[in-house]
Amino acid sequence: DAKTTQPPSMDCAEGRAANLPCNHSTISGNEYVYWYRQIHSQGPQYIIHGLKNNETNEMASLIITEDRKSSTLILPHATLRDTAVYYCIVMSSGNTPLVFGKGTRLSVIA
Amino acid sequence: DVKVTQSSRYLVKRTGEKVFLECVQDMDHENMFWYRQDPGLGLRLIYFSYDVKMKEKGDIPEGYSVSREKKERFSLILESASTNQTSMYLCASSSGERNYQPQHFGDGTRLSIL
Numbered sequence: 001d002a003k004t005t006q007p008p009s010m011d012c013a014e015g016r017a018a019n020l021p022c023n024h025s026t027i028s029g030n031e032y033v034y035w036y037r038q039i040h041s042q043g044p045q046y047i048i049h050g051l052k053n054n055e056t057n058e059m060a061s062l063i064i065t066e067d068r069k070s071s072t073l074i075l076p077h078a079t080l081r082d083t084a085v086y087y088c089i090v091m092s093s094g095n096t097p098l099v100f101g102k103g104t105r106l107s108v109i110a
Numbered sequence: 111d112v113k114v115t116q117s118s119r120y121l122v123k124r125t126g127e128k129v130f131l132e133c134v135q136d137m138d139h140e141n142m143f144w145y146r147q148d149p150g151l152g153l154r155l156i157y158f159s160y161d162v163k164m165k166e167k168g169d170i171p172e173g174y175s176v177s178r179e180k181k182e183r184f185s186l187i188l189e190s191a192s193t194n195q196t197s198m199y200l201c202a203s204s205s206g207e208r209n210y211q212p213q214h215f216g217d218g219t220r221l222s223i224l
Binding site: 044045097100 | 114116141143145152153155158160168169198200202204206210212213214215216217218220
């Protein structure tokens with residue numbers, strides 16, 4: 001599975017959009033980009049995934065560059081409850097055992 | 111929405127006890143996983159199962175066993191608990207038919223072995 005690179009931490013003002021970047025320059029053609037987050041002392045929460053098209057659901061939007069070497073997770077109106085560690089993972093199948101990197105610690109500030 | 115339910119959020123047991131951690135999912139998923147998560151070590155796979163009555167060892171199966179008698183339930187067993195098994199245990203499930211679909215996690219069980 002391709003490796004990912006994320007900034008270790010980011011801050012975002014409450015109510016503003018949070019844009020979390022992820023680099024995955026060695027991604028293969030059959031690999032998806034998955035995003036999870038983990039709020040302190042809770043289990044990881046699935047957010048969104050995509051292959052090459054941009055995706056949107058009730059939680060977030062995922063923007064994947066045309067060359068697929070990077071992506072951005074967008075939380076359109078961040079709230080204090082979005083404070084968490086966000087993990088970007090690249091895998092060819094959701095059935096593969098997950099390996100989390102260090103992720104990005106997002107702090108939403110009032 | 112997918113619901114993965116772990117039987118306990120917090121559990122305290124003594125060294126040498128046999129410990130059962132239960133996980134139930136309500137989405138008819140074929141695949142189920144048990145991970146443990148420790149600070150600085152990330153997620154580590156203990157066991158997984160792709161179908162009823164089948165199991166596969168993950169990266170750290172020593173000291174653990176699993177049981178999958180029904181599709182919706184995947185149990186993790188600590189045969190003789192030791193202090194180095196104090197950890198956060200996470201259960202996940204995913205669809206086997208659409209293998210691009212993500213894994214969904216339970217809330218975790220924080221297990222302390224005294």
